[in-house]
Amino acid sequence: MDIKGTVAHVGETQVFDSGFQKRLLVIESTDGDYTNTQGCEAFKDNVTRFDGLSKGDEVTVTVFDNTLAKCHEYNGRWFGDLPTAMKVHKEGGSNAPVEADDIPF
Secondary structure: OEEEEEEEEEOOOEEOOOOOEEEEEEEEEEEOOEEEEEEEEEEHHHHHHHOOOOOOOEEEEEEOOOOOOEOEEEOOEEEOOOOEEEEEEEOOOOOOOOOOOOOOO
16 A cells, blocks of 8 residues: 655654664645645664655655554654555655565564
8 A cells, every 4th residue: 555645754763672673754645625644664674765755755655554544743752553664755856765675574
């Protein structure tokens, strides 16, 4: 499933004591009069898929799960049961992140 929209937030890479890494990407899309805020995550070595993205960039993200989760901000942190990002494509840019077709686990 694809999510198309504007980047609202690119999280910092979180590295845990075990070496596990994860990173958050929040996208805003407009459906008529309403704005939807949706998020997705990348894990392990795939966190680099969000490199080169910044707030305001137009992107298309292919997610692993067919369900989209709304993402909510509270005190500067983002929350939601988020799908895993499989591909990221920055619209209209020659410096788009590399697309990868591998399964993230």
